Amino acid sequence: MTQDEMKKAAAEAALAYVEAGSIIGIGTGSTANHFIDLLAGMKSKIEATVASSLASAERLQKHGIRVLDLNEAGQLALYVDGADESNYQLQLIKGGGAALTREKIVAGASDQFVCIADGSKLVEVLGQFPLPIEVIPMARELVAREIVKLGGKPVVRPNCITDNGNLIIDVQGLAITDASSLESQLNQIPGIVTNGLFALRPADVLILGTPTGIQTLTA
Ligand SMILES: O=C[C@H](O)[C@H](O)[C@H](O)COP(=O)(O)O
Numbered sequence: 001m002t003q004d005e006m007k008k009a010a011a012e013a014a015l016a017y018v019e020a021g022s023i024i025g026i027g028t029g030s031t032a033n034h035f036i037d038l039l040a041g042m043k044s045k046i047e048a049t050v051a052s053s054l055a056s057a058e059r060l061q062k063h064g065i066r067v068l069d070l071n072e073a074g075q076l077a078l079y080v081d082g083a084d085e086s087n088y089q090l091q092l093i094k095g096g097g098a099a100l101t102r103e104k105i106v107a108g109a110s111d112q113f114v115c116i117a118d119g120s121k122l123v124e125v126l127g128q129f130p131l132p133i134e135v136i137p138m139a140r141e142l143v144a145r146e147i148v149k150l151g152g153k154p155v156v157r158p159n160c161i162t163d164n165g166n167l168i169i170d171v172q173g174l175a176i177t178d179a180s181s182l183e184s185q186l187n188q189i190p191g192i193v194t195n196g197l198f199a200l201r202p203a204d205v206l207i208l209g210t211p212t213g214i215q216t217l218t219a
Contacts (some may be wrong), residue, residue: 004030005119006209007082007123011035013207013214014080014116020045025106026060027052028099035080036060039156050076052106053099062125070109079110083117083203084196086130087096089201090115090219091179095132095196098162108201115203119210122217126179130155130170132196137167138219139191146189147171150182151159 001009011034018039019026026039026049034061036056040063050073051057057067081103085093090125091116093101107113108157132150135143144154152171160168176182179199186195206217 001211003118003120005068006032006211007031009043009117009209009214010118010207011038013216014114015042017078017080017114017205018042018046018111019077021047022077023048023050023068024077025050025079025110026028026052026056027079027103027106028192029082029097031082032056033057033059036065046075049216050106052081052103053097062212070106071159073133075110076110076141079107079113079154081107081113083115083121085123085126086115086117086121086203086206087123087126087150087179088139088205088217092198092203093127093129093131093196094198095134097130098157098160098168099139100132100162100196101134101162101194103203104198107198109135113201113203114205116207119208119215120207122208125130126197127174130172131174131176132157133169133171134162134193134195135169136191138195140148140167140169143156143169143189143191145167152183164193167182200201
C-alpha cells in the first residue's frame with residue numbers, strides 16, 4: 001500500500017463521522033483532498049461545508065458541494081483534517097500546506113476534530129517536522145530572533161504567501177515535549193498570527209491508514 005493509499009483509507013474511514021444534515025469543517029492538504037473527493041459521493045446527505053483554505057473551498061465547489069463562510073455557519077459538529085505529525089495525546093503539528101491559521105479557527109469552532117493521516121505521521125515527540133508559524137511580514141526578523149532565543153532554527157518558507165497575506169516561518173530543531181506551553185509561548189511573540197501546534201485544542205480522534213489497516217486513537 002502506498003502512502004497516498006493509506007491517506008485515502010483514513011479519509012474513507014472518517015466518512016462514518018459525518019452526520020446527515022450537518023455542516024462539516026474541511027481541512028487542507030492531500031489527505032483532506034481525499035476526504036473532499038469521497039464526501040462528494042454523499043453530498044446530498046450534508047447541508048454544507050466550511051473550508052479552511054481557498055484551495056479546499058475551490059475543490060469542494062468543483063464537486064458541487066456548498067461552502068459557507070464560518071460566520072454564517074455558526075458552531076460546527078465536525079472538523080476533518082490531516083496533520084504533519086501527531087503524538088499519542090493527539091497533539092498535532094499542522095501547517096505544511098500553509099493553512100494553519102484558518103485550520104485552527106475552523107477546528108476551534110467545531111465540537112469534534114477527526115484527524116486523518118497515514119501511519120508515518122504518528123510520533124513519540126513532536127518536532128521532527130519543522131513547526132510552521134504564520135507571521136505578519138513586517139515582523140519577520142523580530143520573530144526569527146525570538147525563535148533563535150527559544151532554541152529553534154527559523155527558515156522563511158520560499159515563495160509562500162498564506163491565504164491571509166502573510167509569511168510562513170518553519171522552525172527546525174525543536175524537540176517539543178510540552179506542546180501546550182510552547183503553543184501559548186509562541187503566540188505571545190508580536191507578529192506571530194498563530195503557530196502550527198494544535199495542543200491546546202488537540203484532535204479528538206486520530207484515524208491512521210497503515211499497511212495492516214485502519215488504526216483509530218481517541219483522546
Ligand atoms: O496546512 C496544511 C495542513 O495542516 C495539512 O493538514 C498538513 O500539512 C497535512 O497535509 P497532507 O495531508 O498533505 O499530508
